[in-house]
Amino acid sequence: MNAPVYVLGTGLSHNGSAVLLKDGRICVGIEKERLSRIKHDGGNDNLAVQYCLDAEGIQLKDISLVVQCANFEIPDRNQYKGKRLFAEVKDLKIIDISHHLSHAYSAVGTSPFSECAVMVIDGCGSPLDQFIKLHPEQKQYVSPEILNETQMVCEKDSFYHFDGQKLISLMKDFSKMAEKSDSLFSLPTTQHSIGGFYATVSHYVFGDMDDVGKLMGLAPFGKSGIYDFEAFEFKSGNLFVNEDWKNQFTNPSKGYEYFKINFDYYANVAKWAQEQVEKAVLKCIQNRLKQFPHKNLCYSGGVALNAVANAKLQDSKIAENIYFEPAAADNGLALGCAFYGWLECLNMPKVPHDGNTCFGKTYSDDEIEIVFDKNENKKYKYKKFFEENELVNYCAEKLNQGKTIAWFQSGAEFGPRSLGRRSILAHPGIEAMKDHINLDIKFREDFRPFAPAVLKEKVGEYFVKGRNSPYMILVDKTKPEYLEKLKNVTHWDGSARVQTVEESWNPKFVKLLTAFYKQSGIAVLLNTSLNKKGMPIVETPQEALDLFEMTALDILVLENYVIEK
Structure with missing residues (x-):
């Protein structure tokens, strides 16, 4: 059996990132800010590259090709705002491409x-x-x-x-x-x-x-x-x-x-x-x-x-x-670099993409329990659910009661939007919920809007155009008869930045929305990113717990573990 072909793409401008392709498919990708915890971080790419290698369980010697892009210069392979990991592997081939070409390949590779x-x-x-x-x-x-x-x-x-x-x-x-x-x-x-x-x-x-x-x-x-x-x-x-x-x-x-x-x-x-x-x-x-x-x-x-x-x-x-393209800004440059390497440099055929935009690593039960076992975290009593249906029904009930939930599931989203992997979720229609989340959880301006996440097959029921919008990158208009029920996710002018939730790559979120629909009669949840103002979206279980502690969030769900205040 032939060894897999790995191509690494790395973007070094602001909003730096790294993406690893395995035989033409994205196997892991991460934005540097999620690791450094500095918003829009760029420059040296060691953190993001090492994350990709560790998540896939490989070393640099296993990579066939690296393609990189920086905005105003052609980076040295060994040194860029600090020593780079590539300095240790002298025979690793590294290719540079321009900024717009990277953007363009990120789109065609995932389209x-x-x-x-x-x-x-x-x-x-x-x-x-x-x-x-x-x-x-x-x-x-x-x-x-x-x-x-x-x-x-x-x-x-x-x-x-x-x-x-x-x-x-x-x-x-x-x-x-x-x-x-x-x-x-x-x-x-x-x-x-x-x-x-x-x-x-x-x-x-x-x-x-x-x-x-x-x-x-x-x-x-x-x-x-x-x-x-x-x-x-x-x-x-x-x-x-x-x-x-x-x-x-x-x-x-x-x-x-x-x-x-x-x-x-x-x-x-x-x-x-x-x-x-x-x-x-x-x-x-x-x-x-x-x-x-x-x-x-x-x-x-x-x-x-x-x-x-x-x-x-x-x-x-x-x-x-x-x-x-869901990661249309500079965080998507690494995606484009990787696809350029596969399609243009290696001349390999395009592999169909499944529409998924969640490329982060998944954290195991052991990794989550290590966080709970730390002395400073032992004040929280966690409950583990062994049945997924039991978990989503429990969470749906709490959301219907007006509780806010930090929802941490599987590999994180790549790009600026939380799509049900690193999300804060709440009822879309409970009075003053929007203001509560802005003031007491996100710590941001009160005019800032939240997005409605809706079951894909129900989008036409609530929104005028009924657009398919899996990446929260298109607006629609909330139908007049649902303005009250969706007041927390509808803008002042009646518009809403809708996310249609796909079962193919977001099955647990679909199950939660379905359970909430059965209990509330509404197939929509308020969805916003799992962070507060000025903070990158959380990546690890510890960061999720830290955010839970510093905000007015009611419940934290880490995979199948639940803790409550």
């Missing part, structure tokens, strides 16, 4: 398509000189005016065709970097990117750029039509940011108290920015598909996490089938 178009839109990709050094044959796809540019320019958006084996570049747009200054709107991104624009507005509204998703959560509270100027314009098929819009906004947030006093103002700004992004994304992709039509579209890059724009894109019927 259901054997052939498709691929769109990548983000804040900033690889610099032009690095891109050409890595892929000299693709110089022909870069316009002469960009090639002659004397300032630093970086990837802004890229469009590809995937033929079932390899990606072919069709169009690439580059932009100058935004000038660094003390200006309110200074950015570490390209000057004309959708992602950069969104991050700028987020900084204006909240005072930080690390959590731009908050802007999407604030936008439903705003009103359309307050501002009548445009942020973007298209020239010769390329997208540009108008600088004039910055002159319209002169009241940046001065902290959370100031934000709350001026809430309506900032909500209207967020609404305007969100609508600008929706129009820009649609126009950009329409332009590319008009030149290179295809019925299947993959979409990746940080901007592809905008669930509202994604829904508009799907509703536009711009393509028959659209796959939104």
Whole structure:
């Protein structure tokens, strides 16, 4: 029997990660922040790489190929922000690829398509000189005016065709970097990117750029039509940011108290920015598909996490089938690196992906009991359930009574959304539950929304479009007759970022939802990530117990073990 072929992908920009393929299938993957416990952590990849090796029970010598990607440089194999594990294995082959190519391969590798178009839109990709050094044959796809540019320019958006084996570049747009200054709107991104624009507005509204998703959560509270100027314009098929819009906004947030006093103002700004992004994304992709039509579209890059724009894109019927990459931001670069190694470098056939996006390791009963046996944890009395049905019925009963549950099951999700493996769960309709979780468990702003997790076959009953949305990456509208029952998971404007729960890779969560449905009459649960503000999603049983202790969570479920306060 032949030994398995392992390909390791590693992303070294912010939101670093590592992914291991075994014979073309993902066997393990992890984001570095889950291990270092530093939000958006990147740089040296030892933690994430070692996690993958340990989870699979192999060593570096067992790996056939490593593919890596960093944003602004080509990393040294032995040293990158500290000594690297690869320094010990001199004959291990390591290949470098560019930023947008990594995003694109992460999408095609996990998509259901054997052939498709691929769109990548983000804040900033690889610099032009690095891109050409890595892929000299693709110089022909870069316009002469960009090639002659004397300032630093970086990837802004890229469009590809995937033929079932390899990606072919069709169009690439580059932009100058935004000038660094003390200006309110200074950015570490390209000057004309959708992602950069969104991050700028987020900084204006909240005072930080690390959590731009908050802007999407604030936008439903705003009103359309307050501002009548445009942020973007298209020239010769390329997208540009108008600088004039910055002159319209002169009241940046001065902290959370100031934000709350001026809430309506900032909500209207967020609404305007969100609508600008929706129009820009649609126009950009329409332009590319008009030149290179295809019925299947993959979409990746940080901007592809905008669930509202994604829904508009799907509703536009711009393509028959659209796959939104669940780990569309830089945490997905390692995925793309690994698939590039398998498909492009080793020239191996694409292996169909089962739709799963949970690539973390599973913790054994012994590992969980070791945590409970620590002296500081002996104050908690745990109960072990030996029958899965008994466990889910018990938890469903508690949820129906209004208890909050930390739900820790199997291997963790890869990407920004908790999908029922590392989740906080609660009743979707009990009065004030949303405020309680924001205030006493998540310790975050009270306007922040929560997602409804719904049984896949029931989504059309509760939501207008009834979209299939297994990765919580599309919004829908809650039907009017269910607004009261789903008040904790419906935004101010009636929208909801829905997760349809798949039995094929989330069977225990389906069982819990089914049990809750039988007891409550509602096939929906409030689902949010198992963390608090500023904290990466928990990875280990000990971290879950620590979070349980520091918050107002009522119940912690670690696999088949239950503890209660």
